[in-house]
Amino acid sequence: MTDATDILNLDDLEVSGGGRTGRRHILSLLVENKPGVLARIAGLFARRGFNIDSLAVGPTDDTTISRLTLTVDGATHPIDQVTKQLHKLVNVIKIRDLEPEDAVARELALFKISADGDSRAQVMQFAEIFRGKIVDVHKRSLTIEVTGTDDKIEAFEEMVRPFGLIEMVRTGEIAVARGKSAT
Amino acid sequence: MRAVDAIMECLKAEGVEHVFGIPGGANLPTYDALYDAGLRHIQCRHEQGAGHAAEGYAKASGRVGVALATSGPGATNLVTAIADAVMDSVPTVFITGQVRTDLLGTDGFQEADVTGITLPIVKHSLMIRSAEEIPTAIHEAFHIARTGRPGPVLVDVPQDLSREDIAYEPVDSVELPGYQPTTEGNTKQIRLAAKALANARRPVIYAGGGVVNADASKELVELCLSDKLPVTCTLMGLGAFPAPHDQWLGMLGMHGTRAANYAMDEADLIVGIGVRFDDRVTGKLSEFAPRAKFVHIDVDPAEISKNVPAHIPIVGDAKRILPKLTAEYRALAPDTARLDGWWKRIDGWRDKHPLRYDDSETAEIKPQRMIEALYEVTGGDAIVASDVGQHQMWTAQYFHFDGPRKWINSGGLGTMGFGLPAAMGAKVARPDDNVICVSGDGSVVMNAQELATCVTENIPIKVFVMNNGYLGMVRQWQELFWDRRYSSVDMGKSPDLVKLADAYGATGLRVQDKGELEDVVKAAMDADGPVLCDVRVTPEENCYPMIPAGQAARDMVG
Numbered sequence A: 001m002t003d004a005t006d007i008l009n010l011d012d013l014e015v016s017g018g019g020r021t022g023r024r025h026i027l028s029l030l031v032e033n034k035p036g037v038l039a040r041i042a043g044l045f046a047r048r049g050f051n052i053d054s055l056a057v058g059p060t061d062d063t064t065i066s067r068l069t070l071t072v073d074g075a076t077h078p079i080d081q082v083t084k085q086l087h088k089l090v091n092v093i094k095i096r097d098l099e100p101e102d103a104v105a106r107e108l109a110l111f112k113i114s115a116d117g118d119s120r121a122q123v124m125q126f127a128e129i130f131r132g133k134i135v136d137v138h139k140r141s142l143t144i145e146v147t148g149t150d151d152k153i154e155a156f157e158e159m160v161r162p163f164g165l166i167e168m169v170r171t172g173e174i175a176v177a178r179g180k181s182a183t
Numbered sequence B: 001m002r003a004v005d006a007i008m009e010c011l012k013a014e015g016v017e018h019v020f021g022i023p024g025g026a027n028l029p030t031y032d033a034l035y036d037a038g039l040r041h042i043q044c045r046h047e048q049g050a051g052h053a054a055e056g057y058a059k060a061s062g063r064v065g066v067a068l069a070t071s072g073p074g075a076t077n078l079v080t081a082i083a084d085a086v087m088d089s090v091p092t093v094f095i096t097g098q099v100r101t102d103l104l105g106t107d108g109f110q111e112a113d114v115t116g117i118t119l120p121i122v123k124h125s126l127m128i129r130s131a132e133e134i135p136t137a138i139h140e141a142f143h144i145a146r147t148g149r150p151g152p153v154l155v156d157v158p159q160d161l162s163r164e165d166i167a168y169e170p171v172d173s174v175e176l177p178g179y180q181p182t183t184e185g186n187t188k189q190i191r192l193a194a195k196a197l198a199n200a201r202r203p204v205i206y207a208g209g210g211v212v213n214a215d216a217s218k219e220l221v222e223l224c225l226s227d228k229l230p231v232t233c234t235l236m237g238l239g240a241f242p243a244p245h246d247q248w249l250g251m252l253g254m255h256g257t258r259a260a261n262y263a264m265d266e267a268d269l270i271v272g273i274g275v276r277f278d279d280r281v282t283g284k285l286s287e288f289a290p291r292a293k294f295v296h297i298d299v300d301p302a303e304i305s306k307n308v309p310a311h312i313p314i315v316g317d318a319k320r321i322l323p324k325l326t327a328e329y330r331a332l333a334p335d336t337a338r339l340d341g342w343w344k345r346i347d348g349w350r351d352k353h354p355l356r357y358d359d360s361e362t363a364e365i366k367p368q369r370m371i372e373a374l375y376e377v378t379g380g381d382a383i384v385a386s387d388v389g390q391h392q393m394w395t396a397q398y399f400h401f402d403g404p405r406k407w408i409n410s411g412g413l414g415t416m417g418f419g420l421p422a423a424m425g426a427k428v429a430r431p432d433d434n435v436i437c438v439s440g441d442g443s444v445v446m447n448a449q450e451l452a453t454c455v456t457e458n459i460p461i462k463v464f465v466m467n468n469g470y471l472g473m474v475r476q477w478q479e480l481f482w483d484r485r486y487s488s489v490d491m492g493k494s495p496d497l498v499k500l501a502d503a504y505g506a507t508g509l510r511v512q513d514k515g516e517l518e519d520v521v522k523a524a525m526d527a528d529g530p531v532l533c534d535v536r537v538t539p540e541e542n543c544y545p546m547i548p549a550g551q552a553a554r555d556m557v558g
């Protein structure tokens, strides 16, 4: 070998992929709107030992295509394995692993909270601070709708839990990429 | 035309000539269409047999294997074959009948949710919802089964839809927005891999079943021979590089050669091609090839860095990538002499640890001797299907495969009962080749019923049963790792295989004297029609060398 550009020290090669990122990932998937697609995705996660932190499914502007938003913990799973396995599903058209700073993510949650006597006003105050909406009122309880990132929803949960959280229902996060281009 | 007649048209358009299967209520319409469709249907005796036959057909020919079954039990009988096909990436299409749509979900007679049951073990499946979509679905199934990383595709067709009349138009292209396998391989990565290889002092080429699937054996050989690169193959890859050969280290992995395993252990660069770093190859992962950097070439991106992180991943078709890699490598004009020290080391292992066994001093037939006899009598000119157990490993070790698609076995799933029907399928695909099956006394009875198929359909395979009286591989583990507590591994004396052959109308032969072995093998090969040959071998012989499960290459025993 004569050419210096041909010399490569094998020790300089680094592994690609397979690592843990240590952060939460929002995966936005476009999937064909066909029967069984959700079962395929759920089954894949179950058999490969991946955990889904949250999952939201809904229609898109194209009736043949659905949008799925998954949040996955990149500390416990190699995300590139998760996305590559998902890509192998024939009905999965596109996957975008959204960087938190490049995406707008929202979740909707309904909180049913004990609220009688003194606590009622306090709960309503918290709702206001979090820009929640009171959507149902009962003698002894209030149901409040909150939207936001999952951090915000968790913060609200923490605030109202001491009053007596009767139940909470969350949709799971949905997200779009920031800026003009489609997710 | 009826949807089922359209299915026949689609099969023919896909180039299908043979299908394996069994009819029943839910696929009666399909069989009615098959009656005069001009396809050869091989009526099997068990759907599992049909499934493995389709696999054997595909493995021997590279074409898509097709099996048909009715709903419920017919479909569930296919499950093992489907799982086997997904593990070994075998291009197969399974078409099952399903109960009428008005019965779906009501636990109707012979209803089983076969798409649900097989969801984790298919490459893809298609549940038919309307008759009109049937032709497209069939073509999609074939396209998906054979392209990218091949695999099994299931099409589940409700009985009522299959009889409906549809306006059939030939389908000439399929549109699958979520399915676009990468084929070409990234040029920069290929260049980098060539450079790494040219700079390696202790390289090993590690080739697997993906090379066979890609029909890239020739391209593999060209790469290896463009320099003096040492090469080893996985169990699935045997034949991808012609054995025996100077540069051939033998198979690697649990029952591989010491030369191959030690070379992996000391390599500075490993080029994995169409392999998946299975635990039977790596042993203890944390101690696998600790000094090596990895180039990994595979058509399935999910295989890259799944078990072993790759330094230079290349996604694509080995047949396209290898010639480019070879050209780039040649252009670097690497100095072959840099490998001299490495070859010296490898040759040291080869001299010190060849594959060997002590032949008997009596008339007893050693199992290794049996395989050598098969190799000698056939001159290696045979397609060999195997079952699962010790006999499989000895065949892999002692039958030297000099070309691809000559070695047909169940590697990933390790399915006993695979061999006989797979040999049957292979013989249907390649009627002019010798097709033999090496089986065990445990394995052979798991699908022995297909001997009836071989007899009635005139498929002259030669089945050699390595009869050691045991579920030998399990016995070996019990001997070595469980204190010789032989728990449920003795096969007793049943069945009498010669009588069994006779009952099916096949030729039954038996040999127990080493001196008669060659003659009996010859007689079996020369006989007309299918043969079942009972070869009585040493009952308690162990298969060596061996890396005990979960240990490292350095810990090889025997």
Ligand SMILES: Cc1ncc(C[n+]2csc(CCOP(=O)(O)OP(=O)(O)O)c2C)c(N)n1
Pocket: B387, B388, B389, B390, B391, B392, B414, B415, B416, B417, B439, B440, B441, B442, B443, B444, B466, B468, B470, B471, B472, B473, B474
């Ligand atoms: C369907 C199935 N059941 C069980 C096993 C576990 N198993 C692996 S090897 C083996 C023994 C095989 O016996 P035989 O066919 O006689 O082959 P030998 O090892 O004796 O050569 C068994 C039971 C298996 N691989 N497949």
Ligand SMILES: [Mg+2]
Pocket: B389, B440, B441, B442, B466, B467, B468, B469, B470, B471, B472
């Ligand atoms: Mg046995």
